Amino acid sequence: MERADVIPLLGEVFRAHGFEGASLSAITAGTGLGKGSLYHFFPGGKEEMAAAVLQDIDGWFERAVFAPLRDEPDAAAAIRASLAAVEQYFRSGRRVCLVGVFALGEVRDRFADEVEGYFARWRAALAAALQRAGRPEAEARDTAEDAVLTIQGALVLARALDDPAVFTRALARLEHRLFG
Amino acid sequence: MERADVIPLLGEVFRAHGFEGASLSAITAGTGLGKGSLYHFFPGGKEEMAAAVLQDIDGWFERAVFAPLRDEPDAAAAIRASLAAVEQYFRSGRRVCLVGVFALGEVRDRFADEVEGYFARWRAALAAALQRAGRPEAEARDTAEDAVLTIQGALVLARALDDPAVFTRALARLEHRLFG
DNA sequence: GTCTATAAAGCGATAGAC
DNA sequence: GTCTATCGCTTTATAGAC
Numbered sequence: 001m002e003r004a005d006v007i008p009l010l011g012e013v014f015r016a017h018g019f020e021g022a023s024l025s026a027i028t029a030g031t032g033l034g035k036g037s038l039y040h041f042f043p044g045g046k047e048e049m050a051a052a053v054l055q056d057i058d059g060w061f062e063r064a065v066f067a068p069l070r071d072e073p074d075a076a077a078a079i080r081a082s083l084a085a086v087e088q089y090f091r092s093g094r095r096v097c098l099v100g101v102f103a104l105g106e107v108r109d110r111f112a113d114e115v116e117g118y119f120a121r122w123r124a125a126l127a128a129a130l131q132r133a134g135r136p137e138a139e140a141r142d143t144a145e146d147a148v149l150t151i152q153g154a155l156v157l158a159r160a161l162d163d164p165a166v167f168t169r170a171l172a173r174l175e176h177r178l179f180g
Numbered sequence: 181m182e183r184a185d186v187i188p189l190l191g192e193v194f195r196a197h198g199f200e201g202a203s204l205s206a207i208t209a210g211t212g213l214g215k216g217s218l219y220h221f222f223p224g225g226k227e228e229m230a231a232a233v234l235q236d237i238d239g240w241f242e243r244a245v246f247a248p249l250r251d252e253p254d255a256a257a258a259i260r261a262s263l264a265a266v267e268q269y270f271r272s273g274r275r276v277c278l279v280g281v282f283a284l285g286e287v288r289d290r291f292a293d294e295v296e297g298y299f300a301r302w303r304a305a306l307a308a309a310l311q312r313a314g315r316p317e318a319e320a321r322d323t324a325e326d327a328v329l330t331i332q333g334a335l336v337l338a339r340a341l342d343d344p345a346v347f348t349r350a351l352a353r354l355e356h357r358l359f360g
Numbered sequence: 361g362t363c364t365a366t367a368a369a370g371c372g373a374t375a376g377a378c
Numbered sequence: 379g380t381c382t383a384t385c386g387c388t389t390t391a392t393a394g395a396c
Contacts, residue, residue, distance in 0.1 A: 001361085018285050020201040024390060035391080036362050045391065096284055103340035104281050105198050112342070119340045142353065145337070146330075149350055153333025157325070160283035160299045162292070170329055173322065181379085204372060215373080216380050225373065 003041045003052075006031055011053045015098045019050055019107040047110070050102075054114040057098060061122065064089075069125035075132035076179065082126070083175055086151060093158035093167025100152050123148050130178075143178065150174050183221045183232075186211055191233045195278045199230055199287040227290070230282075234294040237278060241298065244269075249305035255312035256359070262306070263355055266331060273338035273347025280332050303328050310358075323358065330354050 013030035014022050027049070028034060033041075042048040065082045072078035090097065099118045102108055108115055127144035131137055154170035193210035194202050207229070208214055213221075222228040245262045252258035270277065279298045282288055288295055307324035311317055334350035 016286055018198060018200065020198065021286060023388080025388080034363055036364080039391070040361060100336050100340070101284050103336055104276055104284065106196055106201060108339065115340050116342065119337060142349070145346065145349065146353055149333035149337040149346070150326075150330060151333065152336040153329035153331065156280050156283055156332040156336065157299060157329040159288065160280070160295050162296065166325065166329070169322070169325065173326055203370080205370080213379095214381055216375095216382080219373070220379060 001033065001037070006033065006038075006041055007052050007056045010049050011057065011098060014050060014053055015096055015101065018101055018105060019046070020105070022046070050107075050111065051114070053098065054102070054111055054118075058114065058118055060089075061118065066121050066125040069129040072129075075129040079126070079129050079133065079178060080175070082129075083171060087168070087171050090151075090155060090167065091164075093155065093164030096159055097152060097155050100155060119148060147174055147178065181213065181217070186213065186218075186221055187232050187236045190229050191236065191278060194230060194233055195276055195281065198281055198285055199226070199290075200285070202226070230287075230291065231294070233278065234282070234291055234298075238294065238298055240269075241302065246301050246305040249309040252309075255309045259306070259309050259313065259358060260355070262309075263351060267348070267351050270331075270335060270347065271344075273335065273344030276339055277332060277335050280335065299328060327354055327358065 009031045010027065013027050016030075017023075017026055024035060024038070024046070027038065027046075031038070038049070039045065042052065044051075064085050068078045069075075069082055072081075089095070099115055102111055103115050103119075123141075123144050126147055127137075127140045130140035130143055135143065150170055151174070154167045157170075158164050158166040189211045190207065193207050196210075197203075197206055204215060204218070204226070207218065207226075211218070218229070219225065222232065224231075244265050248258045249255075249262055252261075269275070279295055282291055283295050283299075303321075303324050306327055307317075307320045310320035310323055315323065330350055331354070334347045337350075338344050338346040
């Protein structure tokens with residue numbers, strides 16, 4: 001077992017329990033690793049584990065969502081592809097956004113840079129794509145902000161109502177709003 | 181000091197720390213009450229405190245938002261008024277939604293009825309108002325869901341970016357989408 | 361690299377004085 | 379109704395065997 005293999009498992013534990021709720025015993029249960037191994041990989045304890053998870057998630061979004069939105073020549077196609085990637089990543093509404101969970105908690109301040117950076121880059125990358133797709137700058141920025149927050153809100157409401165369809169409906173409306 | 185006076189203070193503590201993060205010492209700090217008084221008012225401990233807070237919030241929304249949406253003769257005016265009430269309640273994006281915070285955590289399942297009920301009644305009341313305002317039923321339901329989730333997402337993003345203006349902009353766009 | 365044992369602190373909750 | 383003292387348990391983190 002390597003450090004890199006542990007991080008996704010840690011991610012699911014933090015996603016399910018939040019930062020304060022993710023006790024070491026929940027983490028050992030979720031990873032199958034004892035405290036000894038955990039502290040061997042992450043000498044900084046829970047804080048280092050959470051930081052590693054945030055970096056891992058950020059890296060995934062950077063590669064799969066942000067970079068294509070910024071660089072793909074066909075901006076409209078990149079936007080559509082990013083929505084599909086997001087739908088898959090959040091398991092069609094059955095999975096929650098860890099960065100969003102952290103953002104709402106007091107833990108937000110401890111990881112302020114990571115949380116802010118994630119959402120700021122998402123919004124900026126989508127705004128850039130919308131502008132390349134022909135929208136005026138101000139409208140592109142507004143629409144991008146609306147899209148990012150719609151995805152977050154859809155995840156909240158889907159979990160609140162225990163109805164993943166809320167998320168898929170919201171993404172469908174969003175796509176219609178972006179292109180229709 | 182009466183039980184009813186404590187509940188709003190408890191609400192702010194749970195809002196800031198979440199359920200698991202709201203330790204008894206945080207609660208004593210936030211309320212100014214020792215454990216003795218706390219357990220005198222809420223023999224069931226933290227769980228009873230959180231339940232009381234959820235009920236209090238639900239009661240406020242029922243009176244100030246849901247009931248007017250359902251009953252006001254002028255549906256359009258009721259919708260506008262509800263948005264204004266929501267903007268004020270969430271302090272223009274500086275305050276987070278406690279029910280949304282609970283919804284994202286594992287604590288959601290412990291208060292499943294309260295969390296589901298709050299959002300389901302919000303969505304239903306807004307859908308009813310939109311229908312009375314002339315929208316076809318399916319469109320009214322869709323639009324109501326979009327509105328509720330937009331508000332939640334706006335709160336997440338506003339806190340993530342530490343920028344309350346994200347929330348006020350989202351509400352402005354929402355009003356435009358509902359009427360413009 | 362993984363484990364068990366253990367430390368020190370904090371947790372939720374209770375008891376009982378006033 | 380509010381307090382302090384205390385219980386039993388869990389927490390994060392460390393130490394050291396293997």
